Amino acid sequence: MPLKALPAYEQIKRYVIRRISEGDWKPGGLIPSEMELVKEFGVARMTVSRALRELTAERVLTRVQGSGTFVAPQRYESTVLEIRNIADEIADRGHRHSASVLTLEPSDDPLALEALGLASGPAFHSCIVHSEEGEPIQYEDRYVNPKVFPDYLQQDFTVETPNHYMVRLAPIQRAEFRIYAQKPDAYVRRHLMMDIGEPCLQLWRRTWVGDDVATSVRLWHPASRFHLAGNV
Amino acid sequence: MPLKALPAYEQIKRYVIRRISEGDWKPGGLIPSEMELVKEFGVARMTVSRALRELTAERVLTRVQGSGTFVAPQRYESTVLEIRNIADEIADRGHRHSASVLTLEPSDDPLALEALGLASGPAFHSCIVHSEEGEPIQYEDRYVNPKVFPDYLQQDFTVETPNHYMVRLAPIQRAEFRIYAQKPDAYVRRHLMMDIGEPCLQLWRRTWVGDDVATSVRLWHPASRFHLAGNV
DNA sequence: GAGTGGTCTAGACCACAGG
DNA sequence: CTGTGGTCTAGACCACTCC
Numbered sequence: 001m002p003l004k005a006l007p008a009y010e011q012i013k014r015y016v017i018r019r020i021s022e023g024d025w026k027p028g029g030l031i032p033s034e035m036e037l038v039k040e041f042g043v044a045r046m047t048v049s050r051a052l053r054e055l056t057a058e059r060v061l062t063r064v065q066g067s068g069t070f071v072a073p074q075r076y077e078s079t080v081l082e083i084r085n086i087a088d089e090i091a092d093r094g095h096r097h098s099a100s101v102l103t104l105e106p107s108d109d110p111l112a113l114e115a116l117g118l119a120s121g122p123a124f125h126s127c128i129v130h131s132e133e134g135e136p137i138q139y140e141d142r143y144v145n146p147k148v149f150p151d152y153l154q155q156d157f158t159v160e161t162p163n164h165y166m167v168r169l170a171p172i173q174r175a176e177f178r179i180y181a182q183k184p185d186a187y188v189r190r191h192l193m194m195d196i197g198e199p200c201l202q203l204w205r206r207t208w209v210g211d212d213v214a215t216s217v218r219l220w221h222p223a224s225r226f227h228l229a230g231n232v
Numbered sequence: 233m234p235l236k237a238l239p240a241y242e243q244i245k246r247y248v249i250r251r252i253s254e255g256d257w258k259p260g261g262l263i264p265s266e267m268e269l270v271k272e273f274g275v276a277r278m279t280v281s282r283a284l285r286e287l288t289a290e291r292v293l294t295r296v297q298g299s300g301t302f303v304a305p306q307r308y309e310s311t312v313l314e315i316r317n318i319a320d321e322i323a324d325r326g327h328r329h330s331a332s333v334l335t336l337e338p339s340d341d342p343l344a345l346e347a348l349g350l351a352s353g354p355a356f357h358s359c360i361v362h363s364e365e366g367e368p369i370q371y372e373d374r375y376v377n378p379k380v381f382p383d384y385l386q387q388d389f390t391v392e393t394p395n396h397y398m399v400r401l402a403p404i405q406r407a408e409f410r411i412y413a414q415k416p417d418a419y420v421r422r423h424l425m426m427d428i429g430e431p432c433l434q435l436w437r438r439t440w441v442g443d444d445v446a447t448s449v450r451l452w453h454p455a456s457r458f459h460l461a462g463n464v
Numbered sequence: 465g466a467g468t469g470g471t472c473t474a475g476a477c478c479a480c481a482g483g
Numbered sequence: 484c485t486g487t488g489g490t491c492t493a494g495a496c497c498a499c500t501c502c
Contacts, residue, residue, distance in 0.1 A: 007490060033468065044492045046278075049469080057289065065469045066500030181413035181433035181455035199431030199455070201413035223413035223431070239471060265487060276473045281488080297488045298481030 008043050012051035017060065020071055027071050031061070034069075085163045086140075090132045098134065099158050102191070103127035106153070112143040115206065115216040124152045126162060129191050136192045137225050142217040148209050166207075166215060177205040179228070184220055192222050199223045240275050244283035249292065249442050252303055253380065253402040259303050263293070266301075292403045304403070317395045318372075322364045330366065331390050334423070335359035338385070344375040347438065347448040356384045358394060361423050368424045369457050374449040380441050398439075398447060406440040416452055424454050431455045 037048045055061045090097040106122035124144040180202040203219045251257045269280045287293045322329040338354035356376040412434040435451045
Protein backbone atom coordinates (compact mmCIF):
# COMPACT_ATOMS: atom_id res chain seq x y z
CA MET A 1 0.00 0.00 0.00
CA PRO A 2 1.54 3.27 -1.14
CA LEU A 3 1.99 5.73 1.68
CA LYS A 4 2.72 8.64 -0.60
CA ALA A 5 0.65 9.99 -3.42
CA LEU A 6 2.08 9.52 -6.88
CA PRO A 7 3.85 12.56 -8.35
CA ALA A 8 1.52 14.87 -10.21
CA TYR A 9 3.14 14.23 -13.60
CA GLU A 10 2.67 10.48 -13.07
CA GLN A 11 -1.00 10.94 -12.17
CA ILE A 12 -1.50 12.96 -15.32
CA LYS A 13 0.22 10.26 -17.41
CA ARG A 14 -2.09 7.61 -15.98
CA TYR A 15 -5.12 9.79 -16.51
CA VAL A 16 -4.23 10.22 -20.18
CA ILE A 17 -3.61 6.50 -20.61
CA ARG A 18 -6.92 5.70 -18.95
CA ARG A 19 -8.85 8.06 -21.20
CA ILE A 20 -7.23 6.45 -24.23
CA SER A 21 -7.70 2.86 -23.10
CA GLU A 22 -11.33 3.52 -22.23
CA GLY A 23 -11.92 4.86 -25.71
CA ASP A 24 -12.70 8.46 -24.77
CA TRP A 25 -9.70 9.68 -26.77
CA LYS A 26 -9.20 7.78 -29.99
CA PRO A 27 -6.05 7.09 -32.01
CA GLY A 28 -5.25 10.06 -34.24
CA GLY A 29 -7.55 12.32 -32.24
CA LEU A 30 -6.75 15.59 -30.53
CA ILE A 31 -6.51 15.60 -26.75
CA PRO A 32 -6.81 18.65 -24.45
CA SER A 33 -4.05 21.24 -24.68
CA GLU A 34 -1.44 21.75 -21.98
CA MET A 35 -3.28 24.81 -20.69
CA GLU A 36 -6.56 22.92 -20.40
CA LEU A 37 -4.87 20.14 -18.42
CA VAL A 38 -3.15 22.78 -16.27
CA LYS A 39 -6.56 24.15 -15.31
CA GLU A 40 -8.07 20.70 -14.87
CA PHE A 41 -5.32 19.44 -12.54
CA GLY A 42 -4.39 22.76 -10.92
CA VAL A 43 -0.66 22.30 -11.54
CA ALA A 44 2.06 24.28 -13.31
CA ARG A 45 2.39 24.00 -17.05
CA MET A 46 5.85 22.41 -16.70
CA THR A 47 4.27 19.51 -14.85
CA VAL A 48 1.73 18.83 -17.57
CA SER A 49 4.44 19.33 -20.15
CA ARG A 50 6.61 16.67 -18.58
CA ALA A 51 3.77 14.15 -18.47
CA LEU A 52 2.91 14.70 -22.14
CA ARG A 53 6.55 14.75 -23.20
CA GLU A 54 7.19 11.40 -21.55
CA LEU A 55 4.10 9.87 -23.11
CA THR A 56 5.36 11.14 -26.45
CA ALA A 57 8.72 9.45 -25.88
CA GLU A 58 6.77 6.29 -25.04
CA ARG A 59 4.94 6.63 -28.34
CA VAL A 60 1.55 6.97 -26.70
CA LEU A 61 1.09 10.50 -28.03
CA THR A 62 2.35 12.59 -30.91
CA ARG A 63 2.72 16.34 -30.63
CA VAL A 64 2.81 19.04 -33.28
CA GLN A 65 3.98 22.49 -32.32
CA GLY A 66 1.31 25.00 -33.18
CA SER A 67 -1.37 22.33 -33.63
CA GLY A 68 -1.78 20.23 -30.55
CA THR A 69 -1.33 16.83 -28.93
CA PHE A 70 -2.76 13.71 -30.54
CA VAL A 71 -3.21 10.09 -29.57
CA ALA A 72 -0.61 8.10 -31.50
CA PRO A 73 -1.91 5.68 -34.10
CA GLN A 74 -2.40 2.30 -32.46
CA ARG A 75 0.37 -0.24 -32.49
CA TYR A 76 -0.38 -3.89 -32.90
CA GLU A 77 1.26 -6.63 -30.88
CA SER A 78 4.94 -6.72 -30.27
CA THR A 79 6.42 -3.27 -30.51
CA VAL A 80 9.69 -5.08 -30.08
CA LEU A 81 9.82 -6.78 -33.40
CA GLU A 82 7.39 -4.33 -34.92
CA ILE A 83 5.48 -7.32 -36.11
CA ARG A 84 2.39 -5.53 -37.03
CA ASN A 85 -0.86 -6.77 -38.27
CA ILE A 86 0.08 -8.08 -41.69
CA ALA A 87 -2.96 -6.41 -43.23
CA ASP A 88 -1.96 -2.98 -41.91
CA GLU A 89 1.58 -3.51 -43.06
CA ILE A 90 0.39 -4.26 -46.55
CA ALA A 91 -2.04 -1.35 -46.50
CA ASP A 92 0.77 0.99 -45.49
CA ARG A 93 2.58 0.01 -48.65
CA GLY A 94 -0.51 1.03 -50.57
CA HIS A 95 -1.27 -2.56 -51.50
CA ARG A 96 -4.32 -4.74 -51.25
CA HIS A 97 -4.51 -7.45 -48.59
CA SER A 98 -6.52 -10.62 -49.00
CA ALA A 99 -6.85 -13.67 -46.78
CA SER A 100 -7.82 -17.24 -47.49
CA VAL A 101 -9.08 -19.30 -44.55
CA LEU A 102 -7.96 -22.92 -44.91
CA THR A 103 -8.93 -24.14 -41.47
CA LEU A 104 -11.11 -22.82 -38.64
CA GLU A 105 -12.13 -25.46 -36.14
CA PRO A 106 -11.62 -26.90 -32.66
CA SER A 107 -8.52 -29.02 -32.17
CA ASP A 108 -7.23 -31.42 -29.52
CA ASP A 109 -3.61 -31.44 -30.69
CA PRO A 110 -1.74 -32.23 -27.47
CA LEU A 111 1.26 -30.10 -28.43
CA ALA A 112 -1.00 -27.11 -29.03
CA LEU A 113 -2.79 -27.64 -25.73
CA GLU A 114 0.54 -27.75 -23.96
CA ALA A 115 1.72 -24.55 -25.67
CA LEU A 116 -1.47 -22.83 -24.51
CA GLY A 117 -1.12 -24.21 -21.00
CA LEU A 118 -4.48 -25.98 -21.20
CA ALA A 119 -5.10 -29.15 -19.24
CA SER A 120 -7.92 -30.22 -21.54
CA GLY A 121 -9.16 -29.30 -24.97
CA PRO A 122 -10.32 -28.36 -27.30
CA ALA A 123 -8.35 -25.33 -28.40
CA PHE A 124 -9.30 -23.32 -31.48
CA HIS A 125 -7.22 -23.75 -34.58
CA SER A 126 -6.97 -21.62 -37.72
CA CYS A 127 -4.82 -21.73 -40.83
CA ILE A 128 -4.85 -18.66 -43.03
CA VAL A 129 -2.85 -17.57 -46.05
CA HIS A 130 -2.33 -13.80 -46.32
CA SER A 131 -1.62 -12.28 -49.71
CA GLU A 132 -0.38 -8.91 -50.92
CA GLU A 133 -1.76 -7.97 -54.33
CA GLY A 134 -2.71 -11.60 -54.76
CA GLU A 135 0.78 -12.89 -53.97
CA PRO A 136 0.98 -15.10 -50.86
CA ILE A 137 3.22 -13.57 -48.24
CA GLN A 138 2.36 -15.31 -44.96
CA TYR A 139 1.09 -18.72 -43.91
CA GLU A 140 -0.42 -18.38 -40.44
CA ASP A 141 -0.99 -21.48 -38.31
CA ARG A 142 -2.61 -20.36 -35.07
CA TYR A 143 -3.94 -21.96 -31.91
CA VAL A 144 -6.17 -19.86 -29.67
CA ASN A 145 -7.20 -20.19 -26.03
CA PRO A 146 -11.03 -20.50 -25.90
CA LYS A 147 -11.01 -19.09 -22.38
CA VAL A 148 -9.63 -15.80 -23.69
CA PHE A 149 -11.42 -15.67 -27.04
CA PRO A 150 -14.58 -17.81 -26.77
CA ASP A 151 -16.08 -16.49 -30.02
CA TYR A 152 -12.99 -17.04 -32.14
CA LEU A 153 -14.54 -19.68 -34.39
CA GLN A 154 -17.46 -17.41 -35.31
CA GLN A 155 -15.28 -14.69 -36.85
CA ASP A 156 -14.83 -14.01 -40.55
CA PHE A 157 -11.08 -13.76 -40.95
CA THR A 158 -11.26 -12.72 -44.56
CA VAL A 159 -12.55 -9.39 -43.25
CA GLU A 160 -10.45 -8.89 -40.13
CA THR A 161 -7.18 -10.67 -39.34
CA PRO A 162 -6.98 -12.82 -36.19
CA ASN A 163 -4.27 -10.51 -34.93
CA HIS A 164 -6.48 -7.45 -35.28
CA TYR A 165 -9.44 -9.27 -33.75
CA MET A 166 -7.47 -10.28 -30.69
CA VAL A 167 -5.77 -6.92 -30.16
CA ARG A 168 -9.16 -5.30 -30.40
CA LEU A 169 -10.63 -7.51 -27.68
CA ALA A 170 -7.77 -7.97 -25.25
CA PRO A 171 -4.61 -6.12 -24.31
CA ILE A 172 -1.54 -8.21 -25.06
CA GLN A 173 0.68 -7.96 -22.04
CA ARG A 174 3.61 -10.24 -22.75
CA ALA A 175 5.01 -12.12 -25.69
CA GLU A 176 7.64 -14.74 -26.33
CA PHE A 177 9.06 -15.36 -29.77
CA ARG A 178 11.52 -17.39 -31.78
CA ILE A 179 12.71 -16.77 -35.28
CA TYR A 180 13.96 -19.45 -37.62
CA ALA A 181 15.20 -19.83 -41.14
CA GLN A 182 13.63 -23.00 -42.42
CA LYS A 183 12.98 -25.09 -45.44
CA PRO A 184 9.17 -25.24 -45.72
CA ASP A 185 7.37 -28.54 -46.03
CA ALA A 186 5.56 -29.26 -49.27
CA TYR A 187 2.17 -28.16 -47.92
CA VAL A 188 3.33 -24.72 -46.80
CA ARG A 189 5.49 -24.30 -49.88
CA ARG A 190 2.55 -24.95 -52.15
CA HIS A 191 0.29 -22.48 -50.34
CA LEU A 192 2.97 -19.79 -50.46
CA MET A 193 3.70 -20.60 -54.11
CA MET A 194 7.41 -20.82 -53.42
CA ASP A 195 10.15 -22.25 -55.58
CA ILE A 196 11.73 -25.46 -54.41
CA GLY A 197 14.84 -24.64 -52.42
CA GLU A 198 13.67 -21.17 -51.36
CA PRO A 199 13.88 -20.79 -47.57
CA CYS A 200 11.21 -19.51 -45.22
CA LEU A 201 11.53 -16.94 -42.47
CA GLN A 202 9.49 -18.55 -39.71
CA LEU A 203 8.30 -16.74 -36.63
CA TRP A 204 6.86 -18.57 -33.65
CA ARG A 205 5.17 -16.51 -31.00
CA ARG A 206 3.12 -16.91 -27.85
CA THR A 207 1.26 -14.02 -26.30
CA TRP A 208 -0.24 -13.63 -22.86
CA VAL A 209 -3.33 -11.84 -21.62
CA GLY A 210 -3.05 -11.67 -17.86
CA ASP A 211 -1.83 -15.09 -16.76
CA ASP A 212 -3.34 -16.96 -19.69
CA VAL A 213 -1.59 -17.82 -22.92
CA ALA A 214 -3.90 -16.18 -25.43
CA THR A 215 -2.48 -17.62 -28.60
CA SER A 216 0.38 -19.59 -30.04
CA VAL A 217 1.13 -18.96 -33.68
CA ARG A 218 3.59 -19.97 -36.37
CA LEU A 219 4.05 -17.62 -39.29
CA TRP A 220 5.88 -18.74 -42.43
CA HIS A 221 7.10 -16.14 -44.93
CA PRO A 222 8.81 -16.68 -48.27
CA ALA A 223 12.38 -15.42 -47.86
CA SER A 224 12.27 -13.69 -51.23
CA ARG A 225 9.21 -11.61 -50.38
CA PHE A 226 9.58 -10.87 -46.68
CA HIS A 227 11.93 -9.78 -43.95
CA LEU A 228 11.52 -8.50 -40.44
CA ALA A 229 12.70 -5.01 -39.53
CA GLY A 230 12.66 -2.75 -36.53
CA ASN A 231 14.30 -0.18 -34.34
CA VAL A 232 15.28 0.01 -30.75
CA MET B 233 25.77 28.88 -42.17
CA PRO B 234 25.29 27.22 -38.78
CA LEU B 235 21.84 25.90 -38.04
CA LYS B 236 19.96 26.91 -34.95
CA ALA B 237 21.76 26.06 -31.72
CA LEU B 238 20.67 22.84 -30.08
CA PRO B 239 18.62 23.19 -26.87
CA ALA B 240 20.76 23.32 -23.75
CA TYR B 241 19.46 20.01 -22.37
CA GLU B 242 20.37 18.33 -25.66
CA GLN B 243 23.88 19.76 -25.59
CA ILE B 244 24.31 18.48 -22.06
CA LYS B 245 23.10 15.02 -23.10
CA ARG B 246 25.65 14.90 -25.90
CA TYR B 247 28.38 16.13 -23.62
CA VAL B 248 27.68 13.32 -21.17
CA ILE B 249 27.60 10.75 -23.96
CA ARG B 250 30.87 12.03 -25.36
CA ARG B 251 32.60 11.83 -21.98
CA ILE B 252 31.39 8.26 -21.61
CA SER B 253 32.26 7.17 -25.13
CA GLU B 254 35.72 8.73 -24.83
CA GLY B 255 36.30 6.73 -21.68
CA ASP B 256 36.55 9.65 -19.26
CA TRP B 257 33.53 8.36 -17.36
CA LYS B 258 33.42 4.59 -17.04
CA PRO B 259 30.50 2.18 -16.57
CA GLY B 260 29.52 2.04 -12.92
CA GLY B 261 31.41 5.25 -12.16
CA LEU B 262 30.11 8.44 -10.60
CA ILE B 263 29.63 11.46 -12.83
CA PRO B 264 29.40 15.13 -11.72
CA SER B 265 26.35 16.12 -9.72
CA GLU B 266 23.54 18.25 -11.09
CA MET B 267 24.87 21.31 -9.30
CA GLU B 268 28.36 20.85 -10.74
CA LEU B 269 26.92 20.61 -14.25
CA VAL B 270 24.74 23.65 -13.53
CA LYS B 271 27.88 25.67 -12.78
CA GLU B 272 29.79 24.20 -15.69
CA PHE B 273 27.10 24.98 -18.26
CA GLY B 274 25.63 28.08 -16.65
CA VAL B 275 22.04 26.85 -16.88
CA ALA B 276 19.22 26.27 -14.42
CA ARG B 277 19.14 23.05 -12.46
CA MET B 278 15.90 21.98 -14.18
CA THR B 279 17.73 21.96 -17.47
CA VAL B 280 20.51 19.69 -16.24
CA SER B 281 17.92 17.58 -14.50
CA ARG B 282 16.01 17.02 -17.72
CA ALA B 283 19.15 15.99 -19.60
CA LEU B 284 20.16 13.48 -16.94
CA ARG B 285 16.60 12.20 -16.52
CA GLU B 286 16.29 11.49 -20.22
CA LEU B 287 19.65 9.73 -20.30
CA THR B 288 18.44 7.64 -17.39
CA ALA B 289 15.30 6.70 -19.32
CA GLU B 290 17.56 5.77 -22.21
CA ARG B 291 19.50 3.55 -19.83
CA VAL B 292 22.74 5.43 -20.32
CA LEU B 293 22.82 6.50 -16.66
CA THR B 294 21.48 5.27 -13.35
CA ARG B 295 20.65 7.65 -10.55
CA VAL B 296 20.37 7.08 -6.81
CA GLN B 297 18.73 9.71 -4.70
CA GLY B 298 21.10 10.84 -2.02
CA SER B 299 24.11 9.24 -3.69
CA GLY B 300 24.62 10.53 -7.19
CA THR B 301 24.49 9.78 -10.91
CA PHE B 302 26.39 6.83 -12.36
CA VAL B 303 27.22 5.54 -15.81
CA ALA B 304 24.95 2.53 -16.33
CA PRO B 305 26.63 -0.85 -16.42
CA GLN B 306 26.41 -2.15 -19.97
CA ARG B 307 23.96 -4.94 -20.42
CA TYR B 308 23.91 -7.78 -22.88
CA GLU B 309 20.32 -8.72 -23.39
CA SER B 310 18.84 -11.58 -25.27
CA THR B 311 16.19 -9.87 -27.27
CA VAL B 312 16.53 -9.39 -30.96
CA LEU B 313 17.00 -5.71 -30.29
CA GLU B 314 20.15 -6.18 -28.37
CA ILE B 315 21.51 -9.41 -29.62
CA ARG B 316 23.80 -10.70 -27.01
CA ASN B 317 27.43 -11.15 -27.38
CA ILE B 318 27.64 -14.53 -29.09
CA ALA B 319 30.47 -15.57 -26.77
CA ASP B 320 28.37 -14.93 -23.66
CA GLU B 321 25.47 -16.78 -25.18
CA ILE B 322 27.63 -19.81 -25.83
CA ALA B 323 29.20 -19.59 -22.37
CA ASP B 324 25.72 -19.56 -20.82
CA ARG B 325 25.08 -22.89 -22.45
CA GLY B 326 28.24 -24.18 -20.77
CA HIS B 327 30.05 -24.44 -24.08
CA ARG B 328 33.36 -23.22 -25.35
CA HIS B 329 33.52 -20.26 -27.73
CA SER B 330 36.28 -19.74 -30.27
CA ALA B 331 36.73 -17.14 -32.96
CA SER B 332 38.70 -17.09 -36.17
CA VAL B 333 39.58 -13.71 -37.61
CA LEU B 334 39.50 -13.84 -41.42
CA THR B 335 39.80 -10.13 -42.13
CA LEU B 336 40.78 -7.08 -40.08
CA GLU B 337 41.71 -4.08 -42.19
CA PRO B 338 40.66 -0.66 -43.50
CA SER B 339 38.12 -0.65 -46.32
CA ASP B 340 36.81 1.90 -48.78
CA ASP B 341 33.74 -0.10 -49.83
CA PRO B 342 31.32 2.68 -50.88
CA LEU B 343 28.26 0.76 -49.68
CA ALA B 344 29.82 0.35 -46.25
CA LEU B 345 30.77 4.02 -46.08
CA GLU B 346 27.22 4.92 -46.94
CA ALA B 347 25.80 2.61 -44.29
CA LEU B 348 28.06 4.25 -41.72
CA GLY B 349 27.13 7.73 -42.92
CA LEU B 350 30.75 8.55 -43.74
CA ALA B 351 31.58 11.00 -46.50
CA SER B 352 35.06 9.59 -46.95
CA GLY B 353 36.90 6.45 -45.94
CA PRO B 354 38.38 4.36 -44.88
CA ALA B 355 36.09 2.46 -42.57
CA PHE B 356 37.31 -0.53 -40.59
CA HIS B 357 36.28 -3.98 -41.75
CA SER B 358 36.39 -7.32 -39.99
CA CYS B 359 35.22 -10.82 -40.85
CA ILE B 360 35.09 -13.33 -38.04
CA VAL B 361 33.73 -16.86 -37.71
CA HIS B 362 32.44 -17.74 -34.26
CA SER B 363 32.29 -21.38 -33.21
CA GLU B 364 30.63 -23.26 -30.38
CA GLU B 365 32.57 -26.35 -29.32
CA GLY B 366 34.46 -26.04 -32.60
CA GLU B 367 31.31 -25.97 -34.71
CA PRO B 368 30.84 -22.72 -36.69
CA ILE B 369 27.69 -20.93 -35.63
CA GLN B 370 28.06 -17.34 -36.85
CA TYR B 371 29.78 -15.58 -39.72
CA GLU B 372 30.22 -11.92 -38.77
CA ASP B 373 30.91 -9.31 -41.46
CA ARG B 374 31.32 -5.97 -39.74
CA TYR B 375 32.10 -2.40 -40.71
CA VAL B 376 33.10 0.03 -37.97
CA ASN B 377 33.18 3.81 -37.80
CA PRO B 378 36.79 4.88 -37.08
CA LYS B 379 35.52 8.09 -35.54
CA VAL B 380 33.79 6.09 -32.81
CA PHE B 381 36.32 3.27 -32.42
CA PRO B 382 39.72 4.56 -33.63
CA ASP B 383 41.65 1.62 -32.15
CA TYR B 384 39.46 -1.10 -33.63
CA LEU B 385 42.13 -2.56 -35.90
CA GLN B 386 44.56 -3.04 -33.01
CA GLN B 387 42.26 -5.40 -31.07
CA ASP B 388 42.66 -9.17 -30.76
CA PHE B 389 39.20 -10.50 -31.56
CA THR B 390 40.07 -14.07 -30.73
CA VAL B 391 40.15 -12.90 -27.10
CA GLU B 392 37.24 -10.44 -26.99
CA THR B 393 34.41 -10.25 -29.52
CA PRO B 394 33.90 -7.00 -31.44
CA ASN B 395 30.48 -6.69 -29.84
CA HIS B 396 31.92 -6.90 -26.34
CA TYR B 397 34.71 -4.48 -27.22
CA MET B 398 32.32 -1.88 -28.54
CA VAL B 399 29.78 -2.17 -25.75
CA ARG B 400 32.62 -1.81 -23.28
CA LEU B 401 33.77 1.46 -24.83
CA ALA B 402 30.59 3.23 -25.89
CA PRO B 403 26.94 3.32 -24.88
CA ILE B 404 24.81 2.02 -27.72
CA GLN B 405 21.78 4.24 -27.92
CA ARG B 406 19.80 3.13 -30.89
CA ALA B 407 19.75 0.19 -33.23
CA GLU B 408 18.07 -0.70 -36.48
CA PHE B 409 17.83 -4.27 -37.66
CA ARG B 410 16.52 -6.53 -40.36
CA ILE B 411 16.18 -10.27 -40.30
CA TYR B 412 16.26 -12.44 -43.38
CA ALA B 413 16.12 -16.09 -44.32
CA GLN B 414 18.66 -16.52 -47.02
CA LYS B 415 20.57 -18.98 -49.10
CA PRO B 416 24.24 -18.36 -48.26
CA ASP B 417 26.79 -17.80 -50.97
CA ALA B 418 29.53 -20.39 -51.41
CA TYR B 419 32.06 -18.45 -49.36
CA VAL B 420 29.86 -18.09 -46.29
CA ARG B 421 28.55 -21.63 -46.66
CA ARG B 422 32.06 -23.04 -46.65
CA HIS B 423 33.10 -21.10 -43.57
CA LEU B 424 29.99 -22.16 -41.70
CA MET B 425 30.44 -25.75 -42.92
CA MET B 426 26.84 -25.94 -44.07
CA ASP B 427 25.18 -28.49 -46.31
CA ILE B 428 24.16 -27.29 -49.73
CA GLY B 429 20.54 -26.19 -49.64
CA GLU B 430 20.53 -25.38 -45.92
CA PRO B 431 19.25 -21.83 -45.35
CA CYS B 432 20.84 -19.10 -43.24
CA LEU B 433 19.21 -16.87 -40.68
CA GLN B 434 20.77 -13.53 -41.48
CA LEU B 435 20.66 -10.52 -39.22
CA TRP B 436 21.65 -7.08 -40.40
CA ARG B 437 22.05 -4.37 -37.81
CA ARG B 438 23.23 -0.80 -37.44
CA THR B 439 23.87 0.78 -34.07
CA TRP B 440 24.27 4.40 -33.11
CA VAL B 441 26.39 6.16 -30.51
CA GLY B 442 25.10 9.68 -30.27
CA ASP B 443 24.47 10.81 -33.82
CA ASP B 444 27.14 8.59 -35.35
CA VAL B 445 26.55 5.17 -36.81
CA ALA B 446 28.99 3.11 -34.78
CA THR B 447 28.83 -0.10 -36.71
CA SER B 448 26.99 -1.92 -39.46
CA VAL B 449 27.11 -5.68 -39.29
CA ARG B 450 25.77 -8.74 -41.09
CA LEU B 451 25.53 -11.96 -39.14
CA TRP B 452 24.91 -15.27 -40.90
CA HIS B 453 23.81 -18.31 -38.90
CA PRO B 454 23.21 -21.85 -40.11
CA ALA B 455 19.48 -22.49 -39.79
CA SER B 456 20.04 -25.93 -38.35
CA ARG B 457 22.18 -24.68 -35.47
CA PHE B 458 20.71 -21.30 -34.59
CA HIS B 459 17.55 -19.36 -33.95
CA LEU B 460 16.73 -16.04 -32.35
CA ALA B 461 14.56 -15.92 -29.25
CA GLY B 462 13.27 -13.32 -26.86
CA ASN B 463 10.53 -11.89 -24.73
CA VAL B 464 8.61 -8.69 -24.69
C1' DG C 465 -3.50 37.32 -34.04
C1' DA C 466 -4.68 33.59 -31.05
C1' DG C 467 -3.49 29.25 -29.61
C1' DT C 468 -0.33 25.58 -29.56
C1' DG C 469 3.86 23.16 -28.02
C1' DG C 470 9.35 23.71 -26.88
C1' DT C 471 12.37 25.49 -23.88
C1' DC C 472 14.26 27.81 -19.93
C1' DT C 473 14.76 30.30 -15.37
C1' DA C 474 15.38 30.96 -10.33
C1' DG C 475 13.76 29.83 -6.96
C1' DA C 476 11.47 26.08 -3.53
C1' DC C 477 10.47 21.84 -0.54
C1' DC C 478 11.14 17.09 -0.09
C1' DA C 479 13.35 12.17 0.52
C1' DC C 480 17.30 9.85 0.89
C1' DA C 481 22.41 8.50 1.58
C1' DG C 482 26.52 8.90 3.98
C1' DG C 483 29.71 10.68 7.23
C1' DC D 484 24.61 17.46 9.21
C1' DT D 485 25.66 18.26 4.04
C1' DG D 486 25.01 16.91 -0.50
C1' DT D 487 22.47 14.27 -3.57
C1' DG D 488 18.52 13.57 -6.75
C1' DG D 489 12.94 14.11 -7.33
C1' DT D 490 9.52 17.17 -7.89
C1' DC D 491 7.10 21.45 -8.52
C1' DT D 492 5.96 26.49 -9.28
C1' DA D 493 4.91 30.79 -11.79
C1' DG D 494 6.43 33.05 -14.64
C1' DA D 495 8.95 33.95 -19.52
C1' DC D 496 10.26 33.98 -24.61
C1' DC D 497 10.18 31.56 -28.78
C1' DA D 498 8.63 28.87 -33.16
C1' DC D 499 5.07 27.08 -35.24
C1' DT D 500 0.07 26.32 -37.19
C1' DC D 501 -4.20 27.83 -38.39
C1' DC D 502 -7.54 31.11 -39.27
